[in-house]
Amino acid sequence: MEVLAVTNVDYKSQKDWDYEPYPTSEEGDCEAAVSALSKRLETELRAAKRTHLSCGEVLLPCGLLQVIARDILAMADSEPCGLRGCTLYLNFAGEQDCRRLSTIKCDPYTASTFELYLTLKQTLSGWNSFLPQFLKKITRGGTVMISTEYDLSKKKLYRSYIE
Template identity: 40%
Template structure:
């Protein structure tokens, strides 16, 4: 990862990213993290990477949490235990060779809905650092786990607790897809698709 020694919280830049649909809370959180890392030059790279991985996992969990009522129309999103950590590690690996590292990343989070013939629902678009011009884009596709037939208990609860059109719980598969697109490369070689 590459980080510069100063961070700029330019309000004009932040409002531009807000206009594009980026989550300003996440941007602020990420900038706070980088300021702490840059303030302590003796913080080991391994510790910094582990903290970044943990923050990315929390960022993804927050995205799923915000989307459950608004876009996914469900009460709970069931996430496999290590899924967000594995995604975070792969994101860090894909960002390692970039000019600005993770700070130059724009992340699109999608969910592939099994019940609607593998249609993808866009959940959120996040910028890792609003003060840096994005150099690459990651598209993360979580996959819904159909899970077979609902239990008798779930069947009896349908329509009793939740309004029509909502599901009680949505379960994610342990697998995911990450698509990396370099924004400074016009060739097809600038796109990498990984199925995990």
């Protein structure tokens, strides 16, 4: 083995020599997870539009699904299996009732360690509230406008030793 002397003058301090041997891309991974989860939520809402909501359109505020996905990932971060142990119940609170739109098992091969209940709320202050009722019925089966407000609650399915 040969030991070489340090002759590079560009490195002036010890900090210049320190490096991260395995660079972490947590921000990139996080954004990929947010994107994938928001796409999954969008797919579930599209399916629910036809089956449970019986409407022509579902209008969402810009970026709402990404915000929800970040909140879901933040809640899953402290769990033993992370997002893989999550069962997500997607609910919709309309004018008169609250109904379940979908159930998402994030990883079907992992036992659920916690449940998240996401309740999207219908906004009543949209532009279509000014239309007469008979016009709402004939225009594309109605339009459902989702509010920026939502409820996200968590239920653990286990007890830790500390509790």
